[in-house]
Amino acid sequence: MINSIIKGSGKYLPNIKIPNDYFLTRKFYDSDGQPLVKSNKDIVATLQKITEIRERRYLEDNLMTSDMAYFAAKEALDSSGIDAESLDYIIVAHNFGDILPDNKRVDICPTIAARVKHKLAIKNPYTVAYDLPFGCPGWVQGMIQANYYIKSGDAKRIMVIGAENLSRISDPHDMDSMIFSDGAGAVILEALEQKEPVGIINHLTRSDTLEHAHLLTMGASYNKDYPDSTLFLKMNGRKLYEYAIKTVPTTLKTCIDRSGIPLERIKKVLIHQANAKMDHNILDRLFHLYGDAPAPAGLMPMSIQELGNNSVATVPILYDMVAKSSMEGHAFLTGEYALFASVGAGMNINAFVYRHP
Known part of the structure; x- marks a missing residue:
């Protein structure tokens, strides 16, 4: 294999x-x-x-x-x-x-x-x-x-x-x-x-463009006196939050279920660092879908407090910090499972279950 x-x-x-x-x-x-x-x-x-x-x-x-x-x-x-x-x-x-x-x-x-x-x-x-x-x-x-x-x-x-x-x-x-x-x-x-499955075990991606394609767009400055027509990143924060907490937990559950790995065996959740309140809500809702809530402490390392939201870079930066023991209280152990996940413009959601070799 x-x-x-x-x-x-x-x-x-x-x-x-x-x-x-x-x-x-x-x-x-x-x-x-x-x-x-x-x-x-x-x-x-x-x-x-x-x-x-x-x-x-x-x-x-x-x-x-x-x-x-x-x-x-x-x-x-x-x-x-x-x-x-x-x-x-x-x-x-x-x-x-x-x-x-x-x-x-x-x-x-x-x-x-x-x-x-x-x-x-x-x-x-x-x-x-x-x-x-x-x-x-x-x-x-x-x-x-x-x-x-x-x-x-x-x-x-x-x-x-x-x-x-x-x-x-x-x-x-x-x-x-x-x-x-x-x-x-x-x-x-x-x-x-190797015969025993390790690394990426299962993955899932979805794109919800019919109703949610324009929750993140490009637009002119909110300042009408801005000196030129530069386009900036614009976000419908409320709608995006509602979409994420409704859709991401069910998507993560489907990914986990397809992997055949019980939720309790996942020891780390590395999720896109967009909004701490949203991330905690997503994780608690995921556990609620399994009849288990709230999520246990220490499962989801967070970097947003010092690093903010750097889009596609958040999850790999988070991985590197945990892998190199620069995030107190977090480590990857051989044989343990982790869930990697993200949500963003499109709107797109994806995830994969990973077993550390």
Whole structure:
């Protein structure tokens, strides 16, 4: 049996830390262009209470998304001891490509994956490099695709990267901008021939576009006096929250049930770090579906408090932190199962059950 296991991981966290106080002097407007009535102090306090975000990371002006992806990739290669020339694929999940600080236009020519391969100086022409735009669930989807390649016999080693630079595509006059941050995470998935199933055991993806395709979109600044027509990331937060807590738990349950693994054997849940209140609600609802609630403490490591929501990068960064024992109270143990999951623009939801070799 061919299994897909994680051989190594890496991450890049920008050096610029942005505390909540940073937004106290910001001018915020509603979607109609009217100044918000609440004081910034109250707005920031409410955001922290709901999301638990205390600070986030912003990318340095001299770097771009492809740089973060490269740094994470280099660390993953170093931690695994793998020769980069032996990679069959490099899959980079992102949504906005490289964005200059003073020119907020999407740049994906060449692809971010091609740029990463170039920066790694890989000569092998059969290391196939491509991008995957799939909203926040992009990295999880990349892992699912990589698993298919490996189990089909088409590949033995695949690097899957999630990298995002949301700070440059967020409207400075939209209070939702306080949620977003930057970062990158990478893992190397490797084929392992073994009779006992390990690695990615089962996966599931769904796309709800009929009614929910536009919960995350691009739009002009809420500030009607903004100097140009730059498009920024816009989010229907209330509708998105309602969709997530209704749909994600049932999707995760289906994935778990199809894997044949009892819920109690899953010892870690690595879920997209979008909103702490939402994530806790999703987990409790999942356990409620099994007649078991609330979820036990310590099951779901959280990074959003210090790192914010960096989209496709949140889950691989979270994995790297736990795998390298940099998150107190959390570790991966041989033979234990973990659930990886994400939800985001599209709207897309995906998950996979993973057994640590």
